[in-house]
Amino acid sequence: DVRTVPAHTTLARFRMVFPLAATAHVVALNEDKNYAGMVVVAEAHSTGLTETTAVREILHFRDIVLTPTMTVKEAVAAFEATEAEVLAVVQSTDNRQVIGSLSETYAMRRYAYELERHRQELIGE
Numbered sequence: 001d002v003r004t005v006p007a008h009t010t011l012a013r014f015r016m017v018f019p020l021a022a023t024a025h026v027v028a029l030n031e032d033k034n035y036a037g038m039v040v041v042a043e044a045h046s047t048g049l050t051e052t053t054a055v056r057e058i059l060h061f062r063d064i065v066l067t068p069t070m071t072v073k074e075a076v077a078a079f080e081a082t083e084a085e086v087l088a089v090v091q092s093t094d095n096r097q098v099i100g101s102l103s104e105t106y107a108m109r110r111y112a113y114e115l116e117r118h119r120q121e122l123i124g125e
Contacts, residue, residue, distance in 0.1 A: 002088070002101045004029050005055055007036040012051035014044050025086045027098050028055050034096040035088050037062040065090045066102055072111045079104040 005014060007028040018026055018041050030036040037059025043049075044058060064082050066075050066089045078087060089100040 002027050002098055007056035009055045010051060011044055011049055011053045014055055020045050027088050027101060028059055035065055035090050035098050038088060061087060067092055072107060072114060075102060075107045076111050079107060
């Protein structure tokens with residue numbers, strides 16, 4: 001259940017729709033409704049930014065996405081490389097239509113679960 005916003009949205013509008021406590025990250029979409037980048041909500045509420053600034057000016061991870069075909073190990077590596085808390089999941093590297101998001105916390109939990117499951121298989125539990 002990913003929250004999205006058009007990349008051309010002004011910070012004034014963004015701040016109204018996404019107050020500080022609402023969520024930590026929002027996925028921005030370009031004019032084609034494809035992934036454009038990630039908005040850090042706390043940064044969007046920063047006093048150093050003007051209300052007329054477009055969301056596209058503060059996007060993070062513009063070229064970093066996950067795909068459904070990636071393994072948990074690959075996703076964890078992407079989180080480590082980017083130091084992101086959340087990354088968008090798109091259809092494919094060619095089709096950047098957003099289908100969800102994945103948090104580093106969930107990916108790490110899932111990775112630990114799979115490691116434990118594999119360990120149990122090896123020792124016959």
